[in-house]
Amino acid sequence: MLNALRTKEKVIAVLGLGYVGLPLALEFARQFRVIGYDIQADRVAMMQRAEDPSRQMTPDAFANADITFTADPADLRQAHFFVIAVPTPVDDYKVPDLKPLQQASEAVGRALKQGDYVVYESTVYPGCTEGDCLPLLEHYAGLTLGTDFKIGYSPERINPGDKVRTLTTILKIVSGSDPEAARTIADVYGSIITAGIYTAPTIKVAEAAKVIENTQRDLNISLMNELAIMFDKMGVDTQEVLKAAATKWNFLPFTPGLVGGHCIGIDPYYLLYKSRQLGYDPQVIHSGRRINDGMPAFIATKLLQKLLQTAKNPSQTKVLVMGLTFKENIADIRNSKVADLVRELMNYSINVHLVDPHASPNEVAQAYRLTLMDEPASDYDAVIVAVGHDEYRALDLPYFKTLMNGSPILLDLKGLYTVNAEDGVDYWRL
Template sequence: MSIYQDLLNRKTKICVVGLGYVGLPIALEFGKYFDVIGFDIKEDRVALMKAGEDPSKELDRSAFEKKSIQFTSNPDEIINASFYVVAVPTDIDESRVPNLKPILGASKSVGNILKKGDYVVFESTVYPGCTEEDCLPILERLSGLKLGKDFKLGYSPERIVPGDKTRTLTKITKIVSGSDAEALEEIAKIYDHILEEGIHKASSIKVAEAAKVIENTQRDLNISLMNELSMIFDRLNIDTKEVLEAAGTKWNFLKFYPGLVGGHCISVDPYYLLHKSKQLGIDPQVIAAGRRINDGMPSFIAKKAAQMLIENGKNPGNCKALIMGVTFKEDVADIRNSKVIDLYKELTSYSIHVHITDEHASPNEVAHEYGVSMVDSISSDYDLVIVAVGHDKYKHMNISNYKSITNENPIIIDLKGIYDKETWEKAMTYWRL
């Protein structure tokens, strides 16, 4: 009997390790058809999920209904499963080196209870080789079992995009891979059971790992080109958005736009590929250049803001600024790797007094993660307002709204290009990337 059939017949369970933006949707979707154990080391998050609440604020309560799932933070309770899905976060440290602690810790938790016949599938974004070279040895050492003989291994990279209500988990083609032909077929059948768009079978685990890490590296490079162009066009005194709209009339022109590049994927994944490349003695030029450009955007924007204040006859040290938006993208609560915080720090280096507001973000999380306090209420005397995130609410604000919160002769910096330049320039000093 295959593990797929055992799961269908409720003879065993799936355990999802890590219940964040990726793990929770997977656990709940599996829970429609199989018995599931959802495991997370954070007890406060588990308590919320037991009450039918998504700590990430992506799913409503209905997503928890009619699911065969138990949530736990007790590692002893996951032994009753046979198919383990590891979906813990993989980020970078302050030196921009891959932080493998969460995925290695999850490997230890699973390795301690791994049994003959079990499957372990990793979903976390890693560099090619990490699953087999870093995680597998832990599984074998702690379990005393051998891959192929006693258990199977797989990799199926996550592709969930926070805030995207159209391309949800079941509507995305899923890449799957396995340690051998049997593992690939069983893993494919299990995932295919919950998907509408089906699966793509990668020839190896390394191919699947590489496919995931280059998806966001490609986006990072495309955006970095737009950011570099925006710096060039600013010196030429031409509007980047107008240039891109004109160029975009050509059928094969790719439509990317400049901006802050944060979040848990695009600003992180390239560093995993850079890390592995350097281990191999390769020094990637293009990928590294793209990262330098995108990481340097907060400094460029802050310098531009200070120059504009001076041009308006204001001393930056006596000025007050408001940053609208701190999440890494519009209409989500996710603040991971928010480059808005870097912008905040760059602005304060010019002695500008800066406030941050964002109704989507948790003030407690912002304070805990970045040591920055968000304002409880917006003032009426800002010299500078930076619209950093394109939240839907901000798109509907008008010139009168901004005049009510600013001093005389204010500056509006529109990083997402959500307002009409011609209209706004008639009312105040306006600039966009």
């Protein structure tokens, strides 16, 4: 397979061209012939013009890449090595939504031929690749695993916005349906990953390794959030506590905050779902999710208390929320907990203005039915800095004072600023 790919006799197809799929497709396209497939024709049109819809990659990244972008599933028939990197969200009830994965499996199944390989990168629960996706491949292809084609799982490890730990510099886990499949998949990925390849013994192990990476982070952040709630009641500055505790060599540097995005805030639900199917209800993981999901309500209540303490009627106040993306310096608004915070504030009849230099107003309107302003107004009763964008880190207290009226309130959810008691601002941070 690898030699045929190198001579461009065979072709790689990457399905799902978001934060994970597009960098992977372009990296493969520096050595191989690649088909980049996405179901959204408008996104495909942008990539054909060397524009990244996620605004993470520059036009230079598209240069000298042997890649064809398409939204036509018929084009997948030209491929022989398929990589599926579509989203794996949850629904409104926190149940895994496998529809994108199922649709991609059907599209690949219809294009599958003898000798082909299919590798899944989407985060799933252990057993999903072989139990949920494989039957679709076999059904639509009319082929049999092992005899006719092979599959594998190689979890994505893209960190959006990270300019240091990029795709090729992150150790890659691979796995296959049999030893030969694992070796071949390792060879293909090894041709672009400079950090090295780790071959997991089974597909289930690789799936489980991925899903617990983010579950572990979720639990550590939930501990920090619970501590922040406790210390707030005690009148203790959580950031100062963490700074002091970090002087011990083995203290882990986690901080409290809103846990959104397409990974940490989603992946634990896949593990919870599968475990409950098997009759075990995980207590620790569920508790961590409950705490993190409850942080928007906690922050909204904190602001409400501060407004009332300054004799401000919430229904007659105007609040500015700065930042909507799920993390700093990216455009990704998926599963934004800031949107949940805005809704919580609106439930108190607070007039909320929302700004973000990275988010798309159209995407925000479509996803959350919220309006993104071009610039802040003035005469705000409070300002909440919710995301640590570089643009916000450069701001200072005098700037915030120009935005607010008497008795200004500043909620600094990322702990970006230093404010003293004599500065004349009611300052609070997680």
